Amino acid sequence: MKKCSRALGVALLAVAVLASGGFPTQGTAQTFRPVPAPGFEMPFGPSPLFAPPFANPSNVPEFAASAFSGPVSMAFDSRGRLFVGTYPGRILILIDNNENGAVDEVKTFATGVQIPLGLEFRANGDLFVTSNLLGGVGRIMRLRDLDGDDVADEKTIIVDGLPSEGDHQTDKLKFGPDGLLYFGQGSSTDNGSAELGKPVERPLNASIVRMDVDNPQLSVFASGLRNPFGMAFHPENGQLFTTDGGSGEICQMPNCPPDTSPPEEVNWVVQGGNYGFPGCEGTPDAGRAECSGVRPPLTQFLRHTTPSSVTFYTGPQAGDSKNQMLVTLFKRLGGNGGDLKRFNLTGNATIGFQATEILPSIADFGLVDPGDGPVDTAIDPITGDIYVARFDPVHHFDQNEHHHYIYRIHRVGSDALTFIGPVKPAAVKAGSQGLTISLFGRRVKPGAVVFDVSDGLALATRPGPRPFELLADLPASALGSERTLLLEVRNPDGSQSNQQTFAVTTGDPDPPPQVFPQLTSMFVYKKKRKKVVNPLTVGATVKKLRLVVSGTDFDSGAQLLVNDIALQLDSSTATELVGRVTNQMVAAAGELNVQVKNSTGKVSNILKLAVSP
Ligand SMILES: [Ca+2]
Ligand SMILES: [Ca+2]
Ligand SMILES: [Ca+2]
Secondary structure, rough: HHHHHHHHHOOOOOOOOHHHHHHHHHHOOOOOEEEEOOOOEEOOOOOOOOOOOOOOOOHHHHHHHOOOOOEEEEEEEOOOEEEEEEEOOOEEEEEEOOOOOOEEEEEHHHHHHHHOHHHHHHOOOOEEEHHHHEEEEEEEEEEEOOOOOOOOOOEEEEEEEEEEOOOOOOEEEOOOOOOOEEEEEOOOOOOOOOOOOOOOOOOOOOEEEEEEEEEEEEEEEOOOOOOOOOEOOOOOOOOOOEEEOOOOOOOOOOOOOOOOOOOOOEEEOOOOOOOOOOOOOOOOOOOOOOOOEEEEEEEEEEEOEEEEEEOOOOOOOOOOHHHOEEEEEOOOOOOOOEEEEEEEEEOOOOEEEEEEEEEEEEEEEOOOOOEEEEEEEEEEEOOOEEEEEEEOOOOEEEOOOOOEEEEEEEEOHHHOEEEEEOOHHHHEOOOOOOOEEEEEEEEOOOEEEEEEOOOOEEEEEEEEEOOEEEEEOOOHHHHOEEEEEEEEEOOOOOOOOOEEEEEEOOOOOOOOOOOOOOOEEEEEEOOOEEEEOEEEEOOOOOOOEEEEEEEEEOOOOOOEOOOOEOOEEEEEEOEEEEEEEOOOHHHHOOEEEEEEEOOOEEEOOOOEEEEEO
């Protein structure tokens, strides 16, 4: 345990001293009650542990395994499903099927991704993750689920050998508005000078690094950041903001010398910027040579409180607080930290930015131990609920007590509302034919319809093939000229969701991301859809036979392939293709490979169609 604890401290947030005995371990369970700000709800259970119902060791058994088996990173996919990385290296999908605010299904998407401190989806659905070998190098991996079974079947190391053997590691990662992938790479040392036998600082340490993941050449974007653990791009101006943890450990011995450690920081990070580490942490002192050219922090926190995430508040619940900057502090020391802070951010990239804290914090997690706290924050893209992961590697006397939690924080009353996420596709060229759109909802009631608010038109609506998905048909009459349509969902009881937009453009809309089509089912019919032919037989008369395949993300040029040969199509939508059965298909008994290929070249999983003698 001690060895693990030390390695954890080295790898993550420098909490080594906690678990290895510098602090008193907790003999009794936590008794401090979490507190949300007025106007927010943060459900949690009874004392002594105040576990949040959304995710805790009772409904996410992985979290109960050990002091280190908690969540360290989170990301939502485009369907609004929460992916969570655990310290030992599992990527879980946490699902709340009955929408009661508690996870009731846990899927294991991937294993063997050690210390996955960052998770990020690319627009095409690929999942990127930073991973750190215990006491070893850092790497960036790409995980793909090619057959749609929610298990990654392709794991590719995109970058290996990152300098993570020292005090800090490869941190979170985010795609920028330029399509490049940015990640934080912490320092090897505490304060710039290597201890005996420890690695010195190397060119990528203490910096923000970026690359094109399709052609991974690394370049340093900004430097002088000791451990830029949290990062986020502003949703409107696209500027980069990162946290930074200052040097120095907390002294827990008797007769400590005065603590002169620098403060903790959030920085507005620009290309080529120097943020001070190691010679000039905190507010630069113009009189010191080491501070020449160093950019000052955007905001600062009490030393050692360890900022662990920065996130912008987006989504339908944000309201007047839209794009406020949210920051978690991992540690609570002297009544400071262990909370989810929020800031108004003013200014712009020309004149600079100013951050003003709004009190009280959105949530105070009621921490006792200064090595047990929030490590990541993510916003549900459909509801705007705020999720905060708490990781508790502190050694407790009760071996079963681990505050490995994910809190769900939301506006008071919002659990009674219906929400919808972004519409796919998001745009079409004016003059197009009618098309089917897809959206994911929360708390959509049976019989609800997608409503075109701009035209006062209820759209033909049906459930999609995936949970919480609705499909609706936009008629050509709505797509005649350039404009932005407002769409919402209306429930039979008269309640309605938030609104989303759909753009009718004069030029070609932005090219869609490179999605992979997925096949879920198929059947063959003769003349009428209800006359299902099962099985297909050798030598059948094919003239009136049609093969119907259902699935998702078929693009407008999608082909229906049988043994790699495209069928002539009778009809085509994003979720269904109907093709004409050929003589070749019934020439011999056996199995046919059925697959969908998008115009982008991306192919689906394969379903087998039997041909009986
Ligand atoms: Ca549930
Ligand atoms: Ca798979
Ligand atoms: Ca700094």
